[in-house]
Amino acid sequence: MAVSSTPARPEGPTARPAGAPRRPRGEGQWALGHREPLNPNERIKKDDDPLNVRARIETIYAHRGFASIDPQDLRGRFRWWGLYTQRKAGIDGGRTAVLEPHELEDEFFMLRVRIDGGQLSLAQLRVIAEISREFARDTADITDRQNIQFHWIRVEDMPEIWRRLESVGLQTTEACGDCPRIVLGSPVAGVARDEMLDPTPAVDEIVARYVGDKQFSNLPRKFKTSISWLVDTPYESNDIAFLGVDHPEHGPGFDVWVGGGLSTNPMLAQRLGVWVPLAEVPDVWAGVVGIFRDYGYRRLRHRARLKFLVADWGVERFREVLEKDYLGRTLLDGPAPTLPSKPVDHVGVHEQADGRHYVGAAPVVGRVSGKQLTQLADVVEAHGSDRVRLTPYQKLLVLDVPSERTESLVDALRGIGLEARPSAWRRGTMACTGIEYCKLAIVETKARGEELVARLEQRLRDFDADISIHINGCPNACARTQVADIGLKGQLVVGPDGRQVEGFQVHLGGGLGMAQGQTSGFGRKLRGLKTTADELPEYVERLARRYLAGRSEGETFANWVIRVDEEELR
DSSP states (O other): OOOOOOOOOOSSSSOOOTTTOOOOOOOOOOOOOOGSSHHHHHHHHHSGGGEEEEEIIIIIHHHGGEEEESSHTTHHHHHHHGGEEEOTTOOOOTTTTOOOOOHEEEEEEEEEEBBBGEEEEHHHHHHHHHHHHSTTTTTTETTSOEEEEEEEEGGGHHHHHHHHHTTTOOOOOSEEEEEEEEEEEOOOTTTTTTOSOHHHHHHHHHHHTTTTOOSSSSSSSSSEEEEEESOOOOGGGGSSSEEEEEETTOOOOOOOOEEOOOOTBOOEEEEEEEOOOGGGGGHHHHHHHHHHHHHHHSSOOOOSHHHHHHHHOOHHHHHHHIIIIIIOOOOOOOOOOOOOOSSOOOOOEETTTTTTTEEEEEEETTTTHHHHHHHHHHHHHHHTEEEEEETTSSOOEEEEEEEHHHHHHHHHHHHOOOSSSOOOOHHHEEEEOOTOOOOTOOOOHHHHHHHHHHHHHSSSOOSSSSSOOOEETTTTTTTTGGGGGGEEEEEEEEEETTSSEEEEEEEEOOOOSSSEEEEEOBBBTTTOOEEEETTTHHHHHHHHHHHHHHOOOOOOHHHHHHHGGGHHHH
C-alpha cells in the first residue's frame, strides 16, 4: 500500500516564539513521521514482529515449559497466535485492578481458533471437539466473534494442537493481537434464499492474502471486520463492515462502513457512501487497514482504535485519503442498505435457496463442551449434513438438511442440550468469558447467565417478546453490552449488608440498526441503576413484567424504555 506523502513532522523539541500556541502533541502516527514507540506495547512490536513468536513456542517454550517464556512474549506476542494466559482460580474481582499480571495469571492459556465467517466442516468440528477433550479439559465456548475458545491449554501442547487444526484447514493466526482479527460473516452465506451475492470469496481472499502477512501484523490495536450480504452481523460495531446493497445501475455489491467499536468509549460505524463490487472488497479492505496502520494513534492505547481517527477526520476526508493514497482510484457512490422487516438470528428451521433447510440452535450463553461437540458432529452426520456454522450471537446452525429430516434434527439437538425452539430468554442472552478465566473480569458471567435464563424460563416461560440480554464481566464490552436491550456491565456494588459484592451496572434500550424502524444507539444508563448479581434474576423479571403490562401494541422493549419514567426501570 502507498503511504501518504505528507511531510514528516520534525522530532524532538523546537524553539517556540513567546506567546505562540503550544503545538499539539504527536499521536504516534507513522505516516507523519512518528515512528518511535511511545508505550510498552509499541516497543514490544518494534523489537520483534509478534508473528515470529510461533517459532519460539515450537522450538523452546513447548519443550522447556511455562517458566521459560519471556514475559514480552507471554503477555504480548502470544496473542498473535490466539493465546492469552487465563486467570488464576480463586482471585476475586476486587483484586483485578490491583494485582500485577504475573499475580493474576495461571500457567494455562485461553486459545482462540479462527473460524472466519463461522464456517465449519464436519471434519473441522470433530477436530475441535477432539482438542477440547484431550487438551482443554472439555471446554469450548462459542464466542460472539463466531469462533471457538478453549481454556486450560498448556504451552507444551501447542505444536500438536496447531498440527491438528491445520490438518483440517483451521488456524489460530492473528486470532488476537494488534492485527486483523477474525472476519465476521453471515452464517448462511451461500445458502440463504434472500442473498443476491455470496461474499464468501472475498472473506476467503482476505484471509489467504493478509492473515499472517507482516505488512499488517503491527497495527495500532485490533482490527475487526464484518462482510455479509444479509443484515445478520453486528456491522455497526466493527472497524470495517461490508453490507450487501443492490445498486440501481451496477447491480449487487457492498456498502462500506468504518469506525465502529464499543468498549469504554463506544462509537458506531459510519457509512462511507460508496458501492464496492465483490471483486474489489479485498483491495478496499486492505486500503482501510493501511490507513489504520499508517495514521492510527499509537501514543495512547485507549485511543488506538480506528474509530477515533474516523471521528477526528470525518468520513469525507477518510474516503478521500482511501481513494487518493491507497487505492489510486475513485470509488462509486452507492445506496444505503435495505434493512429487513425484523432482526434475523437464524434460530429455528429455515428453507435454503436450494430447497433444503438449515436449523439454528441455541446453547446457553455460548457454553458448550468437547463432548457436546462430538455429539453434535454425530447428529449432523446422521442427518445427512456436512456443514455447521457459528453465529455472532453465540448460536450454531446445521446446513443442508433434507426437509423430511428437520424435525428429527430438532429433537436430536434438544437431546444434546441445543435448543432449536428456545425460549426468548435463552435465545436472547449472551455472556462474555467472565472472571472464571479472564484476567480483566470483575464478576462471574457464564454461570450467572445460565442461572438467569433458568429462572426466567421458569417464571416467564410464555414471554412473547424479543429481549436481548448481554452480560459482561468488565467495562470492555466484549459481549456488546451498550447495544443490548438489557446490557449488564460487571462491577462491584454495595450489597444489602453494606459490603461489596458482585453486581452489574445496567444499560437499557440499546441496539443496532438491524431492522426497519430500529434506531442505533446506546440506550439509557440511569444514574445509580445497579443490581447485585444475586438480585439480577428478580430485577430482570420485574422489568419484563412492567414492560408486558405497560407496552402499547407492537411497542418494542427499546422504545418502551425510552418512553417510560425512570422509576419504571428500577
